[in-house]
Amino acid sequence: MDLLWLLIIGLIAGWLASMIVGGPFGLLGDLIVGIVGSYLGSWLFARMGWSAGGGTLGSIITATIGAIVLLLILRLFNSARWHR
Numbered sequence: 001m002d003l004l005w006l007l008i009i010g011l012i013a014g015w016l017a018s019m020i021v022g023g024p025f026g027l028l029g030d031l032i033v034g035i036v037g038s039y040l041g042s043w044l045f046a047r048m049g050w051s052a053g054g055g056t057l058g059s060i061i062t063a064t065i066g067a068i069v070l071l072l073i074l075r076l077f078n079s080a081r082w083h084r
Helices: 002-021 026-048 055-082
Strands: none
Touching (some): 002 026, 002 055
């Protein structure tokens, strides 16, 4: 059941991040971005001493912020590669 929640939250967070930042990657790409963003968001929130609250909504917020940061980093590296 935990794996199912991870996939659902990852998909929602990846989709939200792609809508905010741009660059939709499709269903699988959004899922991967959301799952990696979930780990990145959890790590960032722990380092900053922040909390998005508990439960599903807090997990979605944390994962979405992590996914947004991940997409911005990917965009930064992608644009730097093309401007050489």
